Amino acid sequence: MSTNSAPTESAFPLSTPAARGRVIFVGAGPGDPDLLTLGAVSAIAEASAVVLDNDNLRAIFDHPAVTVGDTVPVRVVEAQASGKPLPPSGRARSVLKLAADGGRVVRLVAGDPFLDAGVADEAAACARGGIDFEIVPGVSSLTAMPEYAGIDLTEAGAHFVRTGDNITKTRAAQWASTGTLVIASTARLIPEIAAGALSTGRPAEDSTLVTIHGGSTDQSTFETTLGELADLLTDKDIPDEEPVHVIIGPAVSQREDLVWYESKPLFGWRVLVPRTKDQAGPMTNRLRTYGAHSEEVPTISVEPPRSPQQMERAVRGLVEGRYEWVAFTSVNAVKAVREKFEAYGLDARAFSGLKVAAVGKVTARALRDWGIDPDLVPTGEQSAAGLAAEWPPYDDVLDPINRVLLPRADIATETLSTGLSDLGWEVEDVTAYRTVRAAPPPAPTRSAIKTGKFDAVVFTSSSTVRNLVGIAGKPHPQTVIAAIGPQTARTCEEHGLQVDVMAGQPGAVELADALANFAAERRDQLMEAGEKVTKPSDRKPRSRR
Structure with missing residues (x-):
């Protein structure tokens, strides 16, 4: 039997070359962020710095498919003192500084880098400066x-x-x-x-x-x-x-x-979304595909519960196997439990052996982002009542434990808790977070709401109705009011708002689709009557609601 002797250190000489920076010229397309290529999205996600041609390109970062690191600087390329663009060599120098220490600098330009932005001289200047460059072609304007x-x-x-x-x-x-x-x-x-x-x-x-x-x-x-x-x-x-x-x-x-683009049903509409930007992502993205410009106005501020003991006991009970089910009725509930887990050094593996339910698709997506695939998501109405309607009854033979953990907001209704109790389950309600009214929006936004500058408002819950009216006043009568479901519609009516649109199925994306269908019918009616197609904000005011 032969043996292999260990190689000496000199047999495999190792070297650690210095980090080399790269400049990646990325074509952003003509203005529609949906035209970004997969290569562009990947380059932006991996960038150590992003340099833009102009401020208009910042809108790209609102697209849900585009991510940029929290600490990654995003800046506009420098200009001359006169305001005119720097020559290619000058633009290259500012980019080279960012790449000097081995960084991956994305140089984001409108259209296609060579055909539209004319960056060939700038790229050549980068090469002369000792920095490699790449080109990610974009759709030419x-x-x-x-x-x-x-x-x-x-x-x-x-x-x-x-x-x-x-x-x-x-x-x-x-x-x-x-x-x-x-x-x-x-x-x-x-x-x-x-x-x-x-x-x-x-x-x-x-x-x-x-x-x-x-x-x-x-x-x-x-x-x-x-x-x-x-x-x-x-x-x-x-x-x-x-x-x-x-x-x-x-x-x-x-x-x-x-004509197709400017004929989109919501083209040019200014739509008010009473949610935070993080919560409104799927809805605003769908509204944009119909041509709308969305503006998010937070109406609710989420804060920790006044006493943390309830949540601490719940987390301990989850780890110790106290519950058979955990039911999440909002993205905020998922976020609150996740933050508490992470504070204790726990992760999604602690849910092993538990059954998890989500009130709807958006909450289910938040769970999957955490690494948890929910066992139950209602296929019909996506609400507390819809979840209760599809929840299995307690079976003392099949279910070893009869307890359900329900982490929720302090102002949540008893609909789900009551429904599960009627099915034989023992429900432990835990206040995972508190919802308080957000600060009023800026004065120009409040004025636009009251004077009819918004074409539509989309309400996704009764609380968004109450809080928007409380912090900003009632929308103008000519503004189209869209509600996510019957309960939200009733709350609108209680506040004197005439509901024009209601989603066929309760969901943020479904509400955006319903508003687009309403606008398409309105457009077709105006055209059939031989009238000019205008936005609601352009029309003569209706009588007060």
Whole structure:
């Protein structure tokens, strides 16, 4: 039998190379965060610093799929003292500083890094500075914006142009031969674009389209002619450096049949969501897919119970096997129990052998994020009553323990507790957290609520109705009121609010869908009557509720 002697230290010389930084140029697409690629989402999640082209790109971080570390700096690329952008070498120097110690710096740009943002010189400067770079391509605004405006370019002989500061006759000469011209530029250069196109012999009657804030819920599209293009934005109060897309030519005439983005049922609606940003995530994301702009206003502040002894005994009982079931009736209850567990150095493994119930999909998602897959989630009504209706009765043969732990808010109703007791279970109610009325929103928000500047309000519980009225006043009569279920609708009516929409199934996403369906029917009715489609905030006020 042979033996292998241990290698000497010199046999495998080891080295620890110095950390090398990287700059990742990530294309964010034309404005709609849904167009971010998986590569872009991954790069942002792994970044040690993020540098933006402009503040408008910060809206990307509100998307539920996008995460950035709590300690990761997010800043806008520096500008010259005059306000003009730095040259590529200057922008590269500011990025190189962040990558010097081995960091992964994401340089987030609008559209596609090379085609739209023109970062090739900046990337080359990074390479000369000894820093590796990568490119994560994005959807180009040159091709996306016509589609967002409802323009089909497949048979239009389209020519794509990105203009700089000097639109010379030589550069504009090629514009004459194309059927449809797509130009990406800034608002300041629109008069020069018009002059350049006319100088090539294009007729002043050429159909022309101008889109600003493309791909966002603020998108606006203006139809005009080439001859009137130069004066189009003079009274629109649009900043000189605002990105614009100009389309000139025959394809513009097809738009009437293909408008889709600005025809979304909630397009441009300003919707008030009386919840915190964390709680409102799934709802605001769904509302955004329908074209709405959501504003969260917290109406409830969650605080620990006045006495911690109840929760301490409950946690001890969970670990010792005192309960057969644990029922969670809110995300806040999950959060309160999780925080108490973590304070004791415990994790989800302590739930081994227990049966866990969740009142609905959102609460179930919070449990799964903790590593707990609930055994019972109601398939019908997602409420305390719905959970009680599907709860199995106590069976002294099959169930070794008859106790159920119910961690909940101090103001929760007795619906679930009573329902489980009727099924033979012994319920231990524990105050896991207290809900108190939040501080009033800023004065401009309160004014917008009272004067009808919001198009809709979505109420997800009776407490959000009571608290919003308490801290901000009643919504204006012309504001559309949407309620998540019958109990919330009754509370609205008790406060003098006429409910326009109620979700078919109680759920935040279902409520967003119901509001969109209501808006779509309203839009269709206005169109059939030959009236202009307007937002509720644009209409004449209804009589007081």
